[in-house]
Amino acid sequence: MINYFFKYFSFFYKYLNYRIFIAIALSLMVGVLDGIGIAFFIPLFQLISTGGGADALGNTAGESDVVTNFFLDILQIQPTLLNIFFLIFLFFSLKGIAKFFETYVRIIYQQYFMRKIRISNINLFSKFNFEQFLKADTGRIQNTFSAEVQRVNVAYKHYLKSIQTGALVFVYVSLALSSDWKFTFLVLFGSFFLNILFRFFYKRTKYYSRRYTQKAHRFQNLLIQKVHLFQYLKATGLNDTYAGKLKENIIEVEAVQKRQGVIDSIIAGLREPLVIFVIFLAIFINIYVFEETLGTILLSLLLLYRAITFFIGTQEQWNSFLTVSGSLDNMALFTAELEKGQEDNGSIHFSGLRQGLELNNMTFGFDVKIPIFTNINLKIAKNETVAIVGESGAGKSTLLNILCGLIKPGDGSYKIDDYNIKDLDLNSFKKRIGYIVQDAAVFNDSIYNNVTFWAPKTEENFRRFLKAVKQAAIADFIMGLPAKEDAVLGANGINISGGQKQRLAIARELFKEVDILFMDEATSALDGETEAAVQQNIQQLHGQCTIIIIAHRLSTVKNADRIILMQEGQIVSTGKFEELYEKSSIFKEMVELQNL
Numbered sequence: 001m002i003n004y005f006f007k008y009f010s011f012f013y014k015y016l017n018y019r020i021f022i023a024i025a026l027s028l029m030v031g032v033l034d035g036i037g038i039a040f041f042i043p044l045f046q047l048i049s050t051g052g053g054a055d056a057l058g059n060t061a062g063e064s065d066v067v068t069n070f071f072l073d074i075l076q077i078q079p080t081l082l083n084i085f086f087l088i089f090l091f092f093s094l095k096g097i098a099k100f101f102e103t104y105v106r107i108i109y110q111q112y113f114m115r116k117i118r119i120s121n122i123n124l125f126s127k128f129n130f131e132q133f134l135k136a137d138t139g140r141i142q143n144t145f146s147a148e149v150q151r152v153n154v155a156y157k158h159y160l161k162s163i164q165t166g167a168l169v170f171v172y173v174s175l176a177l178s179s180d181w182k183f184t185f186l187v188l189f190g191s192f193f194l195n196i197l198f199r200f201f202y203k204r205t206k207y208y209s210r211r212y213t214q215k216a217h218r219f220q221n222l223l224i225q226k227v228h229l230f231q232y233l234k235a236t237g238l239n240d241t242y243a244g245k246l247k248e249n250i251i252e253v254e255a256v257q258k259r260q261g262v263i264d265s266i267i268a269g270l271r272e273p274l275v276i277f278v279i280f281l282a283i284f285i286n287i288y289v290f291e292e293t294l295g296t297i298l299l300s301l302l303l304l305y306r307a308i309t310f311f312i313g314t315q316e317q318w319n320s321f322l323t324v325s326g327s328l329d330n331m332a333l334f335t336a337e338l339e340k341g342q343e344d345n346g347s348i349h350f351s352g353l354r355q356g357l358e359l360n361n362m363t364f365g366f367d368v369k370i371p372i373f374t375n376i377n378l379k380i381a382k383n384e385t386v387a388i389v390g391e392s393g394a395g396k397s398t399l400l401n402i403l404c405g406l407i408k409p410g411d412g413s414y415k416i417d418d419y420n421i422k423d424l425d426l427n428s429f430k431k432r433i434g435y436i437v438q439d440a441a442v443f444n445d446s447i448y449n450n451v452t453f454w455a456p457k458t459e460e461n462f463r464r465f466l467k468a469v470k471q472a473a474i475a476d477f478i479m480g481l482p483a484k485e486d487a488v489l490g491a492n493g494i495n496i497s498g499g500q501k502q503r504l505a506i507a508r509e510l511f512k513e514v515d516i517l518f519m520d521e522a523t524s525a526l527d528g529e530t531e532a533a534v535q536q537n538i539q540q541l542h543g544q545c546t547i548i549i550i551a552h553r554l555s556t557v558k559n560a561d562r563i564i565l566m567q568e569g570q571i572v573s574t575g576k577f578e579e580l581y582e583k584s585s586i587f588k589e590m591v592e593l594q595n596l
């Protein structure tokens, strides 16, 4: 318990900083004030039992015990009924004030804690390296950002409450020790053995907590895919079969929670009989071995009874904490992974392309043991239009993703103007590029916001919006809609065609007025005529910005300044369309297959 306590302390400290000490100090204060308040009941009982009740106000309690001596020696007041009443009231009032601040601070810090975790993870996630993201479990990301944060918050609440009840145990045990150390020691000794027994159950609780989190990740993963692939599953009648996987997961989650419930019930059922057994054993040893009377241990028995009540409370809080501690482990691991996978970022601000892009002996592999590129050399001049062609799997998209800074090259160098990409502030570079892929990104919002990325609707922005949608050959479609540019697109653009999605994505990049435009099968969903119209408009950008384009349909790349032919991760030939047609038999075959 102590190990876990400190292990998790550092987690809370990371987000709460000095606040965790304030929260703990207030919890301790509540405990101490409560303990002192209750301790004053002892002279009160003594006073009443020695007949003080009759003319209570003037009588004093016996002077035989520690608490009473405390009145005389430290407070320097007589332990009369009135004085005791006053002190009990005073300490419980002080406890009330401390309790108010303790509860207030716990609630405020709880919100603060949630906010800190969420914002810190969102920041880390934004700067998460793309290659790490490719390996990540989306269900886990989604689950950790939503349900797991709630569970971590519950963990925080139980953690602090167990400190608070733990503080009360400490206070009562200290009082009991000062009253009869021998008896108290025996009880503590017995409790220690009980704790060893309970450790088994705590371990199981932790284990099930981790299992629960894993199952919850899986559920989110299956759910995301069900939403994302709904159309396909519906069309193919596989919706029910796939739902079966989700149902299976729901049943597994229930099974984990049931097992957890059994452990909770065992702990709840065993706790009191075992504690009572320990106390009676201690009484027995005290009377028959140490030959003390029951009277001498009565006061410490009363104090220990309070201590044990709070000890049970602490254990309950701690077990509730452990029930959600798997989420805490997951959160710590998730955050560590995000931190480890942070994108390296240089400090040089990119303010526009001046010369061009250059790869020198560049080597790359998603797995270092399986290289996709070895020693690639490529120079792309500013405002050049370069097309990359080649068979499926040749490495075209990976090369484009390296050029746009999404993937870091391995060995060799990649220079943008005179700067190595590693030294550039990547965000400043990425702000000046357009990136359009086959699976166009469409947000669940209005057409205007989709194209302008939530730019304010000023006259100037609207003019640029119209220009971009015209260039992307989507203006007629938008103006034909009843809500025009305010028409809302469904999730992932479900209510528009694939070609319309692609044209909106193109319009968004054109709205940005970028330096370099990266297009990976960006017009693949368009019919020949529409594609020609879009291509003609993009052609107008020729000489104004650098364009790097991947297309299987070779008519799209006919007008490129240079075509790069790739095969199995190598650049096998380059040249203008006609030039390449003459010198490369592979390219010639590709052209002829497409009847160009």
Ligand SMILES: Nc1ncnc2c1ncn2[C@@H]1O[C@H](COP(=O)(O)OP(=O)(O)OP(=O)(O)O)[C@@H](O)[C@H]1O
Residues within 6 Å of the ligand: 134, 366, 367, 372, 390, 391, 392, 393, 394, 395, 396, 397, 398, 399
């Ligand atoms: N995330 C990834 N992890 C591991 N390997 C990958 C990953 N993405 C691509 N690859 C591998 O890299 C190689 C090049 O893939 P890439 O997508 O760049 O080819 P491509 O020429 O663009 O193909 P296509 O025309 O089919 O899109 C392939 O062998 C592919 O299996």
